[in-house]
Amino acid sequence: MADHEDSTSPPVESMMEKISEKIHGHDSSSSDSDNEKSSPSAFKAKVYRIFGREKPVHKVLGGGKPADVVLWRNKKISAGVLGGATAVWILFELLEYHLLTLVCHCSILALAILFLWSNATTFINKAPPHIPEVHIPEDPVLQFASALRIEINRGFALLRNIASGKDLKKFLSVC
Known part of the structure; x- marks a missing residue:
């Protein structure tokens, strides 16, 4: 039982050391390459990203206004979305x-x-609101009604064929 506890503690300690090194920005290991020391921008990019991510969270969320709302960068819009x-x-x-x-x-x-x-505009001497007239054209409505009629008739014909009992397999699949 004691051997099992000893075998799990070194990986946990090494993981904690790696995390603390990333957060604090200094590395005590001697296996650093010269490239990491020579390019501080690559080192800083890894330091400020938790768990060694390649991209920032804003970019992972798609960037733009939706990511700003999720990350609460525009507090008024984010609060409005949350309230709504x-x-x-x-x-x-x-x-x-x-x-x-x-509705x-x-x-x-x-x-x-x-x-x-x-009605109140007459009492306060202001112009009444402009309410536009709406007209539905006749041709698209007739075409839609005709197409709907044809599909309904096809459905009735299919139901009639199933109910007539000529195709037992189709009748059982419908049931």
């Missing part, structure tokens, strides 16, 4: 709110705000 995610979690998990209900309530609220805003 927390609000969504509270709505959907704790309050058991549903997405369709949320409907938001659209009702937006409609009520626009209605009140357009």
Whole structure:
């Protein structure tokens, strides 16, 4: 039992020595090469990266704004993302709110705000809000309806063939 404890302690000590050497920036071993001593930038790059990583964390996360948000470099945006995610979690998990209900309530609220805003502009002598007219073209809607009708008819024909009992293998695979 004592032999087992002695056999595991030297690797642990050597690992701790390596980590402390990386952190403190000095190396007491005599096996250093001349290249590491001559290029201090390569030595500094390894000193400041934990566990001897090749790339910084910002680059590993893809760089740019998403990495800045994850690493909290822009604190306002990161706090906003965290607050928004927390609000969504509270709505959907704790309050058991549903997405369709949320979308409907938001659209009702937006409609009520626009209605009140357009009516309040007459009392405060401001221009009413510009609400654009929306038109759906007829041709794409008809093409979509026609394609949908064709696919539904194909599905009904397939179900009819399966239910007629002509192909037992297909019937059993559907069941």
